[in-house]
Amino acid sequence: MPYMPQKSDKFTFGLWTFGNPGRDPFGSETRVPPTPVEGVKKLSALGAYGVNFHDNDLIPFGSTANERDAIVKEFKTALSDYGLVVPMATTNLFSHPVFKDGAFTSNDPKVRAYALQKTINAIDLGVEFGAKIYVFWGGREGAEVDAGKDAVTATKRFRDALNFLAEYVKDNGYDLKFALEAKPNEPRGDIYLPTTGAMLGFISTLDYPEMVGVNPEYAHETISGLNFYHAVAQAIDANKLFHIDLNGQKVGRFDQDLRFGQEDYKTNFFLVKLLEDKGYTGPKHFDAHALRTSDVNDVWEFAKGCMRTYLILKEKAQKFNSDPEIQGILAELNSPDAIIDPLLTGGYSKAAAQQIRHLSLDPSELANKPLPYEKLDQLTFEVLTGVR
Numbered sequence: 001m002p003y004m005p006q007k008s009d010k011f012t013f014g015l016w017t018f019g020n021p022g023r024d025p026f027g028s029e030t031r032v033p034p035t036p037v038e039g040v041k042k043l044s045a046l047g048a049y050g051v052n053f054h055d056n057d058l059i060p061f062g063s064t065a066n067e068r069d070a071i072v073k074e075f076k077t078a079l080s081d082y083g084l085v086v087p088m089a090t091t092n093l094f095s096h097p098v099f100k101d102g103a104f105t106s107n108d109p110k111v112r113a114y115a116l117q118k119t120i121n122a123i124d125l126g127v128e129f130g131a132k133i134y135v136f137w138g139g140r141e142g143a144e145v146d147a148g149k150d151a152v153t154a155t156k157r158f159r160d161a162l163n164f165l166a167e168y169v170k171d172n173g174y175d176l177k178f179a180l181e182a183k184p185n186e187p188r189g190d191i192y193l194p195t196t197g198a199m200l201g202f203i204s205t206l207d208y209p210e211m212v213g214v215n216p217e218y219a220h221e222t223i224s225g226l227n228f229y230h231a232v233a234q235a236i237d238a239n240k241l242f243h244i245d246l247n248g249q250k251v252g253r254f255d256q257d258l259r260f261g262q263e264d265y266k267t268n269f270f271l272v273k274l275l276e277d278k279g280y281t282g283p284k285h286f287d288a289h290a291l292r293t294s295d296v297n298d299v300w301e302f303a304k305g306c307m308r309t310y311l312i313l314k315e316k317a318q319k320f321n322s323d324p325e326i327q328g329i330l331a332e333l334n335s336p337d338a339i340i341d342p343l344l345t346g347g348y349s350k351a352a353a354q355q356i357r358h359l360s361l362d363p364s365e366l367a368n369k370p371l372p373y374e375k376l377d378q379l380t381f382e383v384l385t386g387v388r
């Protein structure tokens with residue numbers, strides 16, 4: 001069957017994605033979502049590779065040790081029966097009122113200690129399931145009132161927490177890397193380190209930067225009108241794309257977490273092309289949920305749609321890459337120069353500076369080089385819409 005997902009595609013879903021009950025800030029649940037075990041069964045049939053979870057997606061908040069053990073056992077059995085893995089785990093540091101003014105960045109040292117304690121336990125849980133990536137999404141690490149919290153201090157507290165946890169992972173010999181997920185706002189008015197680029201800068205200030213990468217999410221750059229494709233490109237360039245959250249979002253709206261590819265086909269096309277062309281091999285996680293109007297059957301249509309859209313865009317990327325007219329234009333646009341290219345990539349030397357100083361470059365002539373972007377963009381549209 002065309003566009004049928006394979007395990008090798010590494011498509012994953014969070015328990016909270018198909019488990020979303022259709023609640024929003026203005027209304028209550030609209031459906032009874034599948035349980036984690038039912039989800040594993042269904043996702044496996046649909047061709048997914050794995051499931052991810054927050055500690056409390058699997059083990060409800062306040063469970064006893066015995067309840068925890070029983071849930072872990074049942075879930076492990078389901079995973080092995082249906083052949084799914086848990087590539088990523090994370091901590092819920094946002095739902096409980098204790099985190100209403102932040103977890104790692106709270107002004108209250110006891111709240112910060114509680115966040116650390118909860119994360120240590122959640123890391124143990126994730127590792128027990130074989131997770132290799134641990135995501136940090138600081139949903140509550142922000143403010144509405146900047147008078148109440150010093151933003152430099154907050155950044156330092158976040159750093160202290162990550163350094164502590166990195167040491168914890170090393171001390172226990174865990175094979176686990178961290179992936180930081182940025183979001184500009186929602187649920188806080190403003191969240192610290194709001195973009196993937198901000199996270200990349202922050203990572204270089206950590207004690208073990210090599211252990212830490214990013215988990216960019218399409219909706220999170222898009223919500224504030226930024227170019228997600230560019231954000232992911234920067235992460236790839238920095239060798240920091242450890243994980244990715246794919247979904248859909250309209251610019252300037254509330255946090256929609258729509259089906260992957262639901263909005264802005266072109267950016268999603270270039271995103272998929274980027275991941276495929278650059279050989280990204282990590283999990284492709286659909287951090288999205290079905291519309292509030294969906295019933296449970298439609299939830300699985302949502303899940304199928306995410307994976308199918310990725311595979312369709314991947315096929316379109318192959319078409320784009322093998323289209324002679326498009327490739328001809330790209331070759332023309334990127335035509336190399338045997339003398340100048342080595343000068344630009346070879347690094348600085350006095351001799352190189354001299355050579356560059358003496359190059360005969362006529363800006364008016366250079367400005368005349370044709371840039372047929374109208375044509376190229378129209379061809380892209382035609383590839384995408386199946387006209388080519």
Ligand code: GLT
Pocket residue numbers: 016054090091135136137181217245287
């Ligand atoms: C929450 C958020 C996501 C994060 C998840 C990880 S939780 O659903 O909206 O973007 O990736 O904590």
Ligand code: MN
Pocket residue numbers: 137181217245287
């Ligand atoms: Mn996410």
Ligand code: MN
Pocket residue numbers: 217219220255257287
């Ligand atoms: Mn989101």
